[in-house]
Amino acid sequence: MKRILYSLLVATLPFGSVLAEEPKEKNAKVTLVYEHELPNVPGKSLRAVLVEYGPGGGSPSHRHPSSAFIYARVLEGAIRSKVNDAPERTYQAGESWTEQPGDHHQVSQNASTTAPAKLLAIFVVDTSDREIVIPDK
Numbered sequence: 001m002k003r004i005l006y007s008l009l010v011a012t013l014p015f016g017s018v019l020a021e022e023p024k025e026k027n028a029k030v031t032l033v034y035e036h037e038l039p040n041v042p043g044k045s046l047r048a049v050l051v052e053y054g055p056g057g058g059s060p061s062h063r064h065p066s067s068a069f070i071y072a073r074v075l076e077g078a079i080r081s082k083v084n085d086a087p088e089r090t091y092q093a094g095e096s097w098t099e100q101p102g103d104h105h106q107v108s109q110n111a112s113t114t115a116p117a118k119l120l121a122i123f124v125v126d127t128s129d130r131e132i133v134i135p136d137k
Contacts, residue, residue, distance in 0.1 A: 027057030027110075030133070033120075037127055045127040051108075053079070053117045058109030061136045063102070067126035070099040077117030082107035091119075 034048035044067075051059070058080075064070060072081075073096040082088040083103050090111045091097060099105060110117040123132055 027054035028052070028059055043127055045125055047123040047125060047132060049121045049123070051119045051121060053110035055115060056110060056113040061106045063104055063134045064099065064132055065125055065129035066102050067129055068101055068132065069124045070121055072097055072099070072119055072121045075118040075120055077115050078111035079117050079119055080107055080109040080111045
């Protein structure tokens with residue numbers, strides 16, 4: 001149990017430092033909630049991130065590591081999202097999307113100015129990729 005807690009703590013440190021260096025998110029909280037190396041795919045890990053946006057909250061435009069495949073599912077509220085050249089879309093609770101390695105996530109915003117929104121992002125990523133959110137420069 002100590003090892004799991006320690007792993008989760010260590011795993012959040014690089015992620016948290018990346019978020020601290022990027023421009024301030026508007027009313028956003030990002031928490032690494034799960035991490036596990038894939039036993040049948042050496043060098044790959046599964047990471048789950050809970051993203052919570054307060055009313056009107058959002059994240060700056062960003063990318064993820066070139067090794068990352070991402071499945072995102074809205075848990076509560078509605079999220080406006082735009083990836084690459086696809087049109088911006090609003091996803092309601094229960095809806096999901098994927099991001100391919102190298103995609104550019106240009107918009108990630110709570111669609112409401114009065115209610116919170118939450119999404120769960122699940123990454124399959126190279127275990128060595130510790131920074132999973134790379135803000136635009």
